[in-house]
Amino acid sequence: MEVPRSLLFLPASNARAIEKARTLGCDLAVLDLEDAVAPEMKAEARAAAAAAVKAGGFRGAVAVRVNALGTEWGEADLAALEGLPVDWIVAPKVEEPGLIDAYDARMDEGVRLCAMIETPLALMHMNAIAGAGGPLRALMLGVNDLAASLGTGPSKDREPLKPWLAATVVAARAHGLAAIDGVFNGLSDPEGLAAECAQGRLYGFDGKSLIHPNQIEAAHAAFSPTPDEIAEAQAIVDAFAAPEADGLGVIRVAGAMVERLHLLRAEALLARAR
Numbered sequence: 382m383e384v385p386r387s388l389l390f391l392p393a394s395n396a397r398a399i400e401k402a403r404t405l406g407c408d409l410a411v412l413d414l415e416d417a418v419a420p421e422m423k424a425e426a427r428a429a430a431a432a433a434v435k436a437g438g439f440r441g442a443v444a445v446r447v448n449a450l451g452t453e454w455g456e457a458d459l460a461a462l463e464g465l466p467v468d469w470i471v472a473p474k475v476e477e478p479g480l481i482d483a484y485d486a487r488m489d490e491g492v493r494l495c496a497m498i499e500t501p502l503a504l505m506h507m508n509a510i511a512g513a514g515g516p517l518r519a520l521m522l523g524v525n526d527l528a529a530s531l532g533t534g535p536s537k538d539r540e541p542l543k544p545w546l547a548a549t550v551v552a553a554r555a556h557g558l559a560a561i562d563g564v565f566n567g568l569s570d571p572e573g574l575a576a577e578c579a580q581g582r583l584y585g586f587d588g589k590s591l592i593h594p595n596q597i598e599a600a601h602a603a604f605s606p607t608p609d610e611i612a613e614a615q616a617i618v619d620a621f622a623a624p625e626a627d628g629l630g631v632i633r634v635a636g637a638m639v640e641r642l643h644l645l646r647a648e649a650l651l652a653r654a655r
């Protein structure tokens with residue numbers, strides 16, 4: 382599975398943004414039907430998202446964030462995507478593992494599901510949600526809704542959200558899912574964005590959700606393996622491939638102890654770099 386590094390949200394009601402998204406290098410364009418679309422525009426946005434997915438032309442993969450099942454729009458959003466070449470469906474505010482089955486029953490075979498974790502109840506149920514199986518392939522933290530529902534105060538480095546950044550990565554890793562970091566709301570704060578992308582990578586996230594085209598490059602810089610990481614991983618692979626490493630579980634590489642678990646990690650990093 383290709384894990385996206387950059388997931389660019391755009392309101393499906395914004396035709397110009399859809400056109401623009403087709404020209405951009407984001408790994409995944411997420412046509413939003415939920416919070417970026419006003420209630421009176423929901424039906425129009427749904428039709429626009431379906432038409433855009435059908436027409437294609439995106440450089441990367443394409444997703445639709447539907448309204449939650451249980452809202453007055455959720456069922457119709459999913460029905461409108463039936464038979465269309467959508468790569469991912471993003472499900473907002475998932476709070477119960479049973480919901481994953483409900484999405485599964487309404488999704489075409491082969492379409493991947495990304496569950497958004499953005500409420501206190503979701504945090505409490507995260508292990509069960511992540512382990513629900515079916516089409517679920519990723520967890521995405523919804524930091525705006527989460528901060529609002531937790532009542533956290535403003536903080537430069539996301540101090541109050543740190544336990545939940547880590548918990549999301551833990552739940553994703555425990556069940557073999559991709560972990561996607563939340564959005565950065567600043568539109569003209571490249572340093573803040575770079576710092577937050579780096580923080581997400583440090584916590585173990587695979588990619589970041591974005592809100593503006595000018596955020597794509599920072600996500601790619603943070604979530605792609607660096608030349609140093611590639612060189613280090615290649616050195617580990619080469620060292621274990623050497624005849625003298627035959628039958629050894631632990632060796633010395635560049636002055637450090639390296640075990641076979643590091644070999645697996647190095648191989649995964651090289652695969653991601655390719």
Ligand SMILES: CC(C)(COP(=O)(O)OP(=O)(O)OC[C@H]1O[C@@H](n2cnc3c(N)ncnc32)[C@H](O)[C@@H]1OP(=O)(O)O)[C@@H](O)C(=O)NCCC(=O)NCCSC(=O)C[C@H](O)C(=O)O
Binds near residue numbers: 390416524527
């Ligand atoms: C935030 C914005 C409303 C800002 O829009 P605007 O001021 O119009 O941006 P610019 O003038 O700088 O735009 C320059 C050009 O780029 C295009 N554009 C802008 N944003 C996007 C985008 N997201 N995707 C594609 N293209 C975009 C403009 O059309 C201009 O194009 P052109 O005229 O051809 O030069 C706007 O950026 C925006 O709507 N962003 C997305 C908002 C969104 O989808 N929000 C929902 C998800 S975020 C969230 O809440 C996650 C989660 O649920 C949580 O709880 O945390």
Ligand SMILES: [Mg+2]
Binds near residue numbers: 416
């Ligand atoms: Mg949200």
